[in-house]
Amino acid sequence: MFRFLAGKQHQLAVVAGASRFGTQTAGLFSEKGYDVVIIDADSGAFSKLPDNFDGLTIEGDASDTFVLEAARIKRAAICVAATDSDSTNSLIAQIAACVYVVPAVYCRLSDTANADMLTRCRIHIICPSDLCLQEFERQSRLADNGGIL
Numbered sequence: 001m002f003r004f005l006a007g008k009q010h011q012l013a014v015v016a017g018a019s020r021f022g023t024q025t026a027g028l029f030s031e032k033g034y035d036v037v038i039i040d041a042d043s044g045a046f047s048k049l050p051d052n053f054d055g056l057t058i059e060g061d062a063s064d065t066f067v068l069e070a071a072r073i074k075r076a077a078i079c080v081a082a083t084d085s086d087s088t089n090s091l092i093a094q095i096a097a098c099v100y101v102v103p104a105v106y107c108r109l110s111d112t113a114n115a116d117m118l119t120r121c122r123i124h125i126i127c128p129s130d131l132c133l134q135e136f137e138r139q140s141r142l143a144d145n146g147g148i149l
Helices: 020-031 043-048 065-070 086-099 112-120 128-144
Strands: 012-016 035-040 056-059 076-081 104-108 123-126
Touching: 012 020, 012 086, 020 035, 020 043, 020 076, 035 043, 043 056, 065 086, 076 086, 086 104, 086 112, 086 123, 112 123
Parallel strands: 012 035, 012 076, 035 056, 076 104, 104 123
Antiparallel strands: none
């Protein structure tokens, strides 16, 4: 159920892609009190949404501006491009940042080869393998110091 409280406007988060990351992110935004719209081309992907999700699902191509406008991207405070395709995520993030001027845009990438271009457009990059490596380095330093940072 999508909540619109009379007289009170919540911040809107648009999540493109109902991958594991996308659905968990949508659930987190929902838990934090955002109005949330999640978009995916496969309606079956929405089955991964957590029980706490209290938002709107839209079946469609999130790189299509008509679909983004149906998700009210013009009002979004944040957009997360979280499909399984780097090129699709890059396109969605650029549309959100450059066309709709969404204040906070995040793009999930597996390959960060083109990340510089996106960061110049004020798009934040989320690279799971980089985050995993950073955490490994942090934990291995902790282990090297006998558990003391």
